Amino acid sequence: MYEADLRATAGRNMAGRVGAGANTRLPELYRTMRRIRTFEERVGELFVRGQSAGSMLHLSIGEESAAAGVCANLRDGDSFTTHHRGHGIFLARGADPARMMAEIGGKEAGYCHGKGGSMHIADMGLGHLGANAIVGGGIPAVVGAGLSARHHKTGAVSVAFFGDGATGQGILYESMNMAALWHLPCVFVCINNQYGMGTNIAQATANPNLHERAAAFGLAAETVDGLDVEAVAEAAERLVEGARAGKPAFLAVSCYRFYGHARKDKSPYRDPVEEEAGRRQDPVAFARAALIDRGLESESELDRLDTEIGAEMDATIDFTVAQTEPPLASMFRDVYAPEEPEPEPVRARIDRVLARD
Amino acid sequence: MALQELTYRDALRKALADAMTENPDVVILGEEVGRYGGAYGVTKDLIKEFGAERVIDTPISEPAIVGAAVGAAMTGLRPVAELMYVDFIGMTMDQLANQAAKIRYMFGGQIGVPMVLRTQGGTGRSAGAQHSQSLEAYVMHTPGLRLAMPATVADAYHLLRMALTKPDPVVFIEHKALYTMKESVDLDAEPLTWGKAAVRREGRDLVIVTYSRQLHYCLEAARTMSAQGIEATVIDLRTLNPLDFDTIRAHVERTGRAMVVSEGVMTAGVAAELSARITEECFDFLEDPVVRVTGEDIPISVSTVLETGSVPGPQLIADTALRMLAGRVPA
Numbered sequence: 001m002y003e004a005d006l007r008a009t010a011g012r013n014m015a016g017r018v019g020a021g022a023n024t025r026l027p028e029l030y031r032t033m034r035r036i037r038t039f040e041e042r043v044g045e046l047f048v049r050g051q052s053a054g055s056m057l058h059l060s061i062g063e064e065s066a067a068a069g070v071c072a073n074l075r076d077g078d079s080f081t082t083h084h085r086g087h088g089i090f091l092a093r094g095a096d097p098a099r100m101m102a103e104i105g106g107k108e109a110g111y112c113h114g115k116g117g118s119m120h121i122a123d124m125g126l127g128h129l130g131a132n133a134i135v136g137g138g139i140p141a142v143v144g145a146g147l148s149a150r151h152h153k154t155g156a157v158s159v160a161f162f163g164d165g166a167t168g169q170g171i172l173y174e175s176m177n178m179a180a181l182w183h184l185p186c187v188f189v190c191i192n193n194q195y196g197m198g199t200n201i202a203q204a205t206a207n208p209n210l211h212e213r214a215a216a217f218g219l220a221a222e223t224v225d226g227l228d229v230e231a232v233a234e235a236a237e238r239l240v241e242g243a244r245a246g247k248p249a250f251l252a253v254s255c256y257r258f259y260g261h262a263r264k265d266k267s268p269y270r271d272p273v274e275e276e277a278g279r280r281q282d283p284v285a286f287a288r289a290a291l292i293d294r295g296l297e298s299e300s301e302l303d304r305l306d307t308e309i310g311a312e313m314d315a316t317i318d319f320t321v322a323q324t325e326p327p328l329a330s331m332f333r334d335v336y337a338p339e340e341p342e343p344e345p346v347r348a349r350i351d352r353v354l355a356r357d
Numbered sequence: 358m359a360l361q362e363l364t365y366r367d368a369l370r371k372a373l374a375d376a377m378t379e380n381p382d383v384v385i386l387g388e389e390v391g392r393y394g395g396a397y398g399v400t401k402d403l404i405k406e407f408g409a410e411r412v413i414d415t416p417i418s419e420p421a422i423v424g425a426a427v428g429a430a431m432t433g434l435r436p437v438a439e440l441m442y443v444d445f446i447g448m449t450m451d452q453l454a455n456q457a458a459k460i461r462y463m464f465g466g467q468i469g470v471p472m473v474l475r476t477q478g479g480t481g482r483s484a485g486a487q488h489s490q491s492l493e494a495y496v497m498h499t500p501g502l503r504l505a506m507p508a509t510v511a512d513a514y515h516l517l518r519m520a521l522t523k524p525d526p527v528v529f530i531e532h533k534a535l536y537t538m539k540e541s542v543d544l545d546a547e548p549l550t551w552g553k554a555a556v557r558r559e560g561r562d563l564v565i566v567t568y569s570r571q572l573h574y575c576l577e578a579a580r581t582m583s584a585q586g587i588e589a590t591v592i593d594l595r596t597l598n599p600l601d602f603d604t605i606r607a608h609v610e611r612t613g614r615a616m617v618v619s620e621g622v623m624t625a626g627v628a629a630e631l632s633a634r635i636t637e638e639c640f641d642f643l644e645d646p647v648v649r650v651t652g653e654d655i656p657i658s659v660s661t662v663l664e665t666g667s668v669p670g671p672q673l674i675a676d677t678a679l680r681m682l683a684g685r686v687p688a
Contacts, residue, residue, distance in 0.1 A: 079432060112465035120463040129431055130464060134455050140421045141456070144428020144436070151384065151410065151434060158428070171451075174421035181416070334466035335500050337524035341599075343500065353637045 025072060027296055029229045030287040032072070033064035034306060036088035037284050038313045039097050043087065043104055043118075047263045051321055053106030055263045056133075057118050058085040062258035065283035066191040067092040069224075069232025070159065070251070073240040079127035079145045080159040081138030084119040085191070086131040089161050093126050101316035107323035114326040115334070129158075135196070136162060136169030139188070143175050146184030146248075157185040157243045165196025167210055173217070179248040180218035186248045187240055188214065191226075193257035194278070198269045214250030226255030227281050230290075256281050360543050365513045366536040369399045369475075371544070372517035373437065377407050380435055383521065386413040387422055387439030387475075396441045397477060397536050419445050423452035423474060427526075430472040431460070435521060443478035443492050443530055450495070457526040458501030470526045473517070479570055479620055480657055480664050481534030489657040489664065491569075491621035496528045497597050497630070503527040504597040508572035510540035512555075512595055515548035523551070532570040552599035556608070560588025562682055563614035566605055566631055568594040571618045571669060578674035587682050597627060602634060609635055613644040614681055620668045623651040645681050650674055 040059040046052045060067065063085070071092035074080070082089045087104075091097060095111075103110025104118045111121050119133040129145065132138035138160060145158035166172055167190060179186040190210055194201050201208050214221035220242050224235040232253055239249035256278035260267040267275070291297040297305075332342040363371070377383045385400060391414035394401035404412040415422050419440060426438035440446060446453065453474065461469045480489045496504045503525055507513040513531070520527040549555055557572060558579055565575045572593045579589040590608045594601065609615045615635050619628040628649040635647045653667045 081428075110465075112463060112467070115465050116463045122460075122464040122467060124431075124464075124467050129428065130460060132456075134451050137424075137451055137456060140424020140452065141428030141431065143421060143425040144430070144434070145432045147384070147386075147413075147425060147429050147436075148432035148434045151382070158432075171420050171424060174416070174418035175424065177416055178418065178421055178425060182413075334462045336503075337461070337469055338466065340525070349637075353640075 024230070024296065025233060026230055026287060026291055029068045029072060029233060030284070030291055031305065031309075032068040032092050033229060033284045033287060035097070035309050035313070036064045036067055036091050037061060038309050039091055039100070039316070040087060042101065042313045042317055044263065046101065046105060046317055046320065049317075051105050051317070053104065053114070053117050057104065057263045058261065059259055060085050060088040062279065062282065063191050063193050063226065063253075063255045064088055065226045065229035065232045066161070066189065066253040066255065069229050069253070070161070070187075070189050070236040070240070072233050073236045074157070074159065077127065077154060077156045078158065079129050079142070079156065080161060081129045081141050082131045082161045083135070083138065083163050083166065084131060084133050085163060086121070086161060087118065090121060090123070090126070090128055090131070093128065095123065095126060095128070097313060098316045098319040101320045102323050105320040105323065106325070107320060108326040109319075109323040113330065136166040136171045138162070139166065139172050140175045142186045142188075143178045143184060146179060146186040147182070149185050150182070155244060157187060157240055159187040159189055159240070161189045161191060163196065164190060164192040164194065164201050164204070164210065166190070167213070168196065168204055173213070176214055176217045176219055176248070176250065183246040184248055185243045185246065187243045188219070188248075188250045190250065190252040192252050192254050195257050195261070197261045198265070198267070210252045211250055219248050219250045221250040223252040223254060226253040227283055227286050229283050229287050255283070359545075360541045362539055362541055363510050364536065365507075365510050365531070365538045366397065366399055368510045368514040368542065368544075369517055369531065370401060370403070372514045373400065373403060374406065376518060376521045377403070377411065380521075382433060383435040383437065384411045384413060384429065385437045385439065386415055386426060388415055388417055388441050390414060390439050395439070397533065399475075399536075400439070419448040420452050423449040424456065426472045426474070427452060427457050427460070427470055430470045430526075431468055435471060437473045437475055437521070440474060440476035442488050443476045444487050444490050446476065446492055446495060453502070453526075453528070454499045458499045461525065462501060469524045471524050473520045473527045473529055475517075475529045475531070477531040477533045479532045479534060480668050481570070483659050483661050483664060484533075485659040486656040491619070491652060493530055493597060494621055494626045496530075497627055501525065502598065504530070505595065506530045506532075506569040506597060507595065508532075508535070508569050508593050510538060511542045511544070511546075514542070514544055516551070516595060519548065519551045530569070534570050549595070552596055552601060554601040554604040555593045555595055556590060556604065557593050558589065558591040560590050561612060562587050562589060563612050563616060563678060564590045564592060564605070564608040565616045565618055565674070565678070566592045566594065567618040568597065569620065571620055574669060574671045575618055575674055577671040578678065581671065581675045582678055585679065587678060589678060602638070605631070605635060606639055609639040610642045613642050615639070615643070615647045616650055616674070616678060616681065617647065618650045618669055618674055620652050622654050623649055624654050626651060648677055648681060650677050
């Protein structure tokens with residue numbers, strides 16, 4: 001019945017859509033979202049198996065359309081920062097899920113050699129200037145990246161991804177103001193999953209029309225329903241290209257965080273009825289139904305794809321479990337540049353101080 | 358080559374201008390750095406020379422100024438962010454301590470944040486509790502941040518030039534009371550090594566370890582002491598991170614007495630750290646406790662009398678040294 005509902009909705013949405021035929025990006029968007037969903041499920045599994053580094057794992061299940069829809073419009077050379085719930089965004093920009101999982105497991109083979117983990121993952125090769133565990137902390141970096149792009153005339157855009165929680169932080173407004181003032185190629189993407197940890201957006205602001213704030217600073221600003229990844233991709237295309245041309249932008253993607261804040265949070269602060277309704281706003285199921293409905297893919301083709309992705313993501317867990325921990329001495333590495341002396345270990349200093357001739 | 362008469366302010370300005378001429382990726386951003394020329398005039402007219410896209414006047418948004426510098430440094434610029442007063446550093450602490458300082462480490466060494474945060478601190482202008490502090494301990498307490506505090510005109514130039522070649526974020530704290538200080542300097546002379554302290558005076562009786570404006574008070578005190586037969590070594594640290602402890606150790610071991618002088622408040626401050634290190638590492642050589650001569654553990658007042666009284670001066674430094682040496686066994 002739920003599937004049938006989704007198909008009916010997808011069909012209705014398609015009625016007026018331009019370019020619904022062969023040029024549609026939906027199959028690729030679906031694939032990206034399915035990979036994110038499955039990856040996040042495997043992150044949950046890694047935690048249950050006791051193989052994750054800690055429990056501060058923030059899953060983006062229910063929010064996949066923001067990552068897939070926006071990143072579909074980014075190019076090589078573009079950069080971005082994410083919040084602490086950013087696995088999906090990084091995957092959508094081309095991350096290797098095995099190295100991601102290894103980082104989440106705190107292993108040497110991870111993107112940051114086990115020093116960053118889920119909340120501080122980054123990869124300069126893919127333009128990922130870093131996930132951030134400080135709410136709003138990664139936002140102003142895109143203003144700096146925008147200044148660099150302007151200075152070096154690269155044509156690159158820089159995108160800050162953050163949650164609705166970050167709309168409570170002043171740094172967002174400082175950054176949007178600068179981007180607008182200097183016409184920088186910056187896009188601010190607010191993934192509004194309705195919750196900053198356990199606090200619903202309605203308890204955090206009197207005006208939940210978040211794009212209005214950005215518009216007030218002079219940015220091109222829209223809100224889009226995250227249920228429909230194509231709608232997200234279309235809005236993002238407009239805004240990203242506008243930003244590339246010097247009109248910075250803000251996009252709020254409305255969605256629902258299907259599960260708790262982090263792995264140990266069972267969201268007792270949420271009404272089960274609300275959760276059930278929220279989880280029905282499922283962008284992955286919605287896209288799947290639309291693909292079938294529009295005859296772009298058959299159910300069995302999609303089943304096959306889902307199985308393939310399942311196997312790909314299963315392998316990330318096997319890979320992670322097999323990897324080694326970082327060597328203890330590596331903890332003194334990378335505090336400063338490689339050519340600089342490493343900090344003296346406390347044990348070495350104690351030995352020196354207490355050495356007696 | 359040629360000696361020239363420069364102020365501390367001129368030297369800083371020249372360092373910025375020379376760096377900008379040499380490296381087109383050097384940009385300045387901060388409040389009033391462009392048209393106004395900097396609250397203390399350090400960036401005067403740089404906007405005329407280098408344009409508004411390299412000398413960027415910002416809104417009053419300290420966290421985003423530092424945050425934008427972080428992003429710029431990660432993507433190929435060489436930003437110099439200016440914080441008008443070090444007292445505003447609390448506003449920026451997330452971007453400075455959680456972002457700039459930790460990015461290289463958190464990301465497993467993939468990238469550094471080669472930026473300079475220029476600011477100024479200290480007493481001397483009756484600027485009150487929120488514009489007169491010495492907050493270098495906040496910076497020194499954060500691994501990943503380099504910290505330079507020039508005391509002389511030559512160092513103002515050379516340390517800033519060197520800071521702009523460093524691979525890691527450098528917090529560069531000038532002293533507001535030194536901007537008009539003049540010295541004859543030869544800027545073409547070989548600069549001292551980054552991270553190496555300068556021994557500004559050598560004496561057999563005790564070591565005074567200091568930095569920034571207090572250097573001048575220590576030298577004045579040393580002259581007074583010399584007239585009374587006591588000879589002090591005065592070490593100017595120049596950078597607090599990296600910290601040149603080897604120079605401190607060598608002189609403490611030779612003289613057996615150490616005093617640490619800092620304008621910052623005493624408790625958990627730079628002087629506390631230096632004192633602890635000297636005590637730990639030179640314990641067998643010490644004749645006396647390591648004495649901290651520091652700012653009082655109180656806010657700074659706007660009253661000139663209270664302001665001056667709350668930080669060390671030449672008199673307190675000399676008196677303390679003379680008391681330390683009063684009971685010495687003649688060599």
